[in-house]
Amino acid sequence: MTKLKCVAIDDEPLALALMEQYIAKFPALQLLKTFEDAISGAEYLKQNVVDLLFVDINMPDITGIDLVRSLDPRPMVIFTTAYKNFAFEGFELEALDYLLKPIDLNRFGKAVEKAQEFYQYKQNANQAAPQESLYVYSEYRMIKVNVADIEYIESMEDYIKIHLSGEDKPILTLMPLKKALEKLPADQFKRVHRSYVVAIGKIKSIQNRKIKLAQAEIPIGESYSASVKELTR
Structure with a gap:
């Protein structure tokens, strides 16, 4: 099974610690780094290959949406947020999912499953395999x-x-x-x-x-x- 290399970014230490605990529960995920500072996280992402990014939308220095918009190429993205009304700008970034805080473990698991399926879908597309x-x-x-x-x-x-x-x-x-x-x-x-x-x-x-x-x-x-x-x- 291919492990998805992931990074988590959140300016709230408790939220980031919970995300780290959740990621550890899923063998399909390999946590590379966590960041409380969005700018440092963005620099790391620009210099390293990452499959999946968990990122908070509302952060004091730059928003998660602006961070993701600055990345090229972009990893798969799952936004986390404390707000029910998602920013429309996230539409253009084609995020895999949004997780509403406080994040439920079962809901987190469904987002991870979606990331695994989408990763496999992209692999098949690159190999010109029949698409189901x-x-x-x-x-x-x-x-x-x-x-x-x-x-x-x-x-x-x-x-x-x-x-x-x-x-x-x-x-x-x-x-x-x-x-x-x-x-x-x-x-x-x-x-x-x-x-x-x-x-x-x-x-x-x-x-x-x-x-x-x-x-x-x-x-x-x-x-x-x-x-x-x-x-x-």
């Missing part, structure tokens, strides 16, 4: 989406809605439709309209320039009609 899932940023968290559950994807200008089989509420994420299609297996998904990508295996019928799925009817764009006809041969 993809990760998107929604509701201030990285969310795992099983490819097999996707029925269709709908473009909403800069956003997309990912519609899942058996789910009434789609997943909304900031991503161009073209980029979403690039992340999916080419033999399982097809763009059929300027605003729609459908899962080929979820198609019930194709008639009158419409594709019938279990939960929706999708129009076929004029420029995509020829490629859609190939599905019926």
Whole structure:
């Protein structure tokens, strides 16, 4: 099992000590350093390879959000905070998760599990291995989406809605439709309209320039009609 090299940064000594205790309980994590000073922590991160960063949002010198924004490349990030209202700026940083203080051990464990899964996902992507899932940023968290559950994807200008089989509420994420299609297996998904990508295996019928799925009817764009006809041969 690959250990995730991690760093924890928090200006509150008690919160940092608790984080250190929690990290020690998980064999998948290897704690490299802890910092009460965000600036020192940032310098360490710029000079060392780290897989996962636990960082408090509200710190006196620089915020956790500004710290993460300064990193290039960035490790996986889990923010910790005492406030329920998360800063919107964290959205662009694509944090894996947010942990609300006082942090519950079980909730911490779920965040660690998410980090392990996302790390493996990135490894598979780098090796061009078949992807059974993809990760998107929604509701201030990285969310795992099983490819097999996707029925269709709908473009909403800069956003997309990912519609899942058996789910009434789609997943909304900031991503161009073209980029979403690039992340999916080419033999399982097809763009059929300027605003729609459908899962080929979820198609019930194709008639009158419409594709019938279990939960929706999708129009076929004029420029995509020829490629859609190939599905019926």
